[in-house]
Amino acid sequence: xxxxxxxxxxxxxxxxxxxxxxxxxxxxxxxxxxxxxxxxxxxxxxxxxxxxxxxxxxxxxxxxxxxxxxxxxxxxxxxxxxxxxxxxxxxxxxxxxxxxxxxxxxxxxxxxxxxxxxxxxxxxxxxxxxxxxxxxxxxxxxxxxxxxxxxxxxxxxxxxxxxxxxxxxxxxxxxxxxxxxxxxxxxxxxxxxxxxxxxxxxxxxxxxxxxxxxxxxxxxxxxxxxxxxxxxxxxxxxxxxxxxxxxxxxxxxxxxxxxxxxxxxxxxxxxxxxxxxxxxxxxxxxxxxxxxxxxxxxxxxxxxxxxxxxxxxxxxxxxxxxxxxxxxxxxxxxxxxxxxxxxxxxxxxxxxxxxxxxxxxxxxxxxxxxxxxxxxxxxxxxxxxxxxxxxxxxxxxxxxxxxxxxxxxxxxxxxxxxxxxxxxxxxxxxxxxxxxxxxxxxxxxxxxxxxxxxxxxxxxxxxxxxxxxxxxxxxxxxxxxxxxxxxxxxxxxxx
Ligand code: FAD
Numbered sequence: 001x002x003x004x005x006x007x008x009x010x011x012x013x014x015x016x017x018x019x020x021x022x023x024x025x026x027x028x029x030x031x032x033x034x035x036x037x038x039x040x041x042x043x044x045x046x047x048x049x050x051x052x053x054x055x056x057x058x059x060x061x062x063x064x065x066x067x068x069x070x071x072x073x074x075x076x077x078x079x080x081x082x083x084x085x086x087x088x089x090x091x092x093x094x095x096x097x098x099x100x101x102x103x104x105x106x107x108x109x110x111x112x113x114x115x116x117x118x119x120x121x122x123x124x125x126x127x128x129x130x131x132x133x134x135x136x137x138x139x140x141x142x143x144x145x146x147x148x149x150x151x152x153x154x155x156x157x158x159x160x161x162x163x164x165x166x167x168x169x170x171x172x173x174x175x176x177x178x179x180x181x182x183x184x185x186x187x188x189x190x191x192x193x194x195x196x197x198x199x200x201x202x203x204x205x206x207x208x209x210x211x212x213x214x215x216x217x218x219x220x221x222x223x224x225x226x227x228x229x230x231x232x233x234x235x236x237x238x239x240x241x242x243x244x245x246x247x248x249x250x251x252x253x254x255x256x257x258x259x260x261x262x263x264x265x266x267x268x269x270x271x272x273x274x275x276x277x278x279x280x281x282x283x284x285x286x287x288x289x290x291x292x293x294x295x296x297x298x299x300x301x302x303x304x305x306x307x308x309x310x311x312x313x314x315x316x317x318x319x320x321x322x323x324x325x326x327x328x329x330x331x332x333x334x335x336x337x338x339x340x341x342x343x344x345x346x347x348x349x350x351x352x353x354x355x356x357x358x359x360x361x362x363x364x365x366x367x368x369x370x371x372x373x374x375x376x377x378x379x380x381x382x383x384x385x386x387x388x389x390x391x392x393x394x395x396x397x398x399x400x401x402x403x404x405x406x407x408x409x410x411x412x413x414x415x416x417x418x419x420x421x422x423x424x425x426x427x428x429x430x431x432x433x434x435x436x437x438x439x440x441x442x443x444x445x446x447x448x449x450x451x452x453x454x455x456x457x458x459x460x461x462x463x464x465x466x467x468x469x470x471x472x473x474x475x476x477x478x479x480x481x482x483x484x485x486x487x488x489x490x491x492x493x494x495x
Pocket of ligand 1: 013014015016017018019039040041042043044045046047048049050051052053158179180181182212213214215216218240242277309311327328329330336339340341342343345
């Protein structure tokens with residue numbers, strides 16, 4: 001549906017991470033020509049989780065001109081170089097998925113082929129020794145230095161992050177409206193959203209609406225009935241319990257993901273506290289059992305009461321429908337195993353800005369927005385399913401289901417290629433690159449049958465020297481770094 005009505009008034013419904021990220025970006029980058037309002041209700045809390053990120057957040061922060069030291073000081077952030085997957089492959093078997101690049105660029109075949117032969121011959125050590133971020137996670141050493149390029153993300157306080165972004169948005173003229181949305185008014189002819197009615201009686205009109213109301217999806221679903229593609233047959237966890245505790249030890253530079261009987265537990269270290277939670281499947285575990293399991297496996301004193309969050313994994317059938325764009329939890333949810341939700345929020349915002357319909361809605365733009373979003377989301381979904389499906393765990397009904405469930409064809413194709421001959425490909429615009437797929441596929445226990453024949457062109461001594469050289473460069477780099485937490489304390493005091 002094309003319209004010729006210029007877009008002047010943008011209304012963001014909801015003020016969680018999604019709402020304030022959208023508000024900060026739109027006001028800073030497009031605000032001069034728009035009137036932007038954000039409605040949020042103090043009576044309706046945000047989801048209150050979402051504290052682990054991935055390195056792509058740098059792109060968003062660069063767009064907004066955010067200073068890293070100020071951001072980290074304002075949100076009690078720590079650095080994150082990896083996720084530690086514990087008990088996933090099998091009980092008592094752990095691996096790291098780091099944000100780094102494995103080995104170095106090899107023109108004909110990926111580094112994994114050289115490493116596989118080296119390992120078979122007995123002169124390669126674990127694959128993480130050939131990756132700076134991997135080693136940094138294990139030694140706890142990291143610093144932001146002008147001459148180093150370690151790929152890092154953050155753990156941050158979600159509530160403080162929203163406040164931090166709100167300040168930026170307000171500096172750029174956003175109009176914040178406190179109030180509860182009680183009605184979404186649609187145009188009788190074309191079904192587009194015309195206005196939102198608040199409990200106070202205030203009517204907020206707009207040309208374009210961004211639905212950031214969280215799982216409720218007040219605009220995109222309750223009003224526009226866009227539809228939901230349910231992925232719970234692939235990702236059966238549907239509940240989480242979250243609780244914050246005091247910190248009992250020096251924060252580690254990675255998120256911990258510990259597989260449990262019917263789900264997994266997270267531990268996210270901030271400067272001043274730890275975020276904990278258990279993601280679980282209600283078919284195999286009650287809320288009470290989950291709460292007990294979590295409380296039995298945390299350290300430190302409780303700072304909050306354990307809180308249950310219910311969700312359904314899947315995606316909205318359209319992320320942009322008529323004059324409404326869904327960003328954040330309103331657009332769907334893939335569970336937080338690889339900390340991808342904030343990334344998908346950021347991608348939605350950037351894509352909307354790239355396709356911003358200043359002169360009116362263009363259906364081709366809307367279709368393109370939806371197609372690109374679908375591609376990205378499907379890719380993230382496959383990567384998450386991989387962790388559950390490729391496991392040797394058979395110790396509970398949950399793991400027996402996950403290991404035997406049918407999987408998407410797109411994932412089956414990737415697994416087959418890797419298992420046969422260690423091949424991995426990244427398609428343009430996919431989030432996860434080769435190094436991520438390799439670390440997780442090896443970590444979960446896939447053993448490729450062969451490596452690429454080009455490796456056999458190298459004599460054993462040559463291969464040994466090639467591997468040793470990479471390993472010693474990685475080690476030297478790491479030796480020269482301070483402990484990441486010592487660095488944070490200095491870094492966050494001196495923006
Ligand atoms: P919410 O935080 O729910 O905000 C909704 C907003 O809408 C609120 O401001 C509310 O007041 C407002 N609102 C709702 N209804 C009304 C109404 N009627 N009137 C007015 N205002 C209204 N993501 C990551 O990237 N990393 C993680 O580690 C991570 N962990 C997670 C763990 C769990 C268990 C879950 C469930 C999610 C996790 N996520 C994570 C996802 C992340 O939390 C969200 O993507 C992020 O917080 C954005 O949420 P949101 O802003 O869409 O929704």
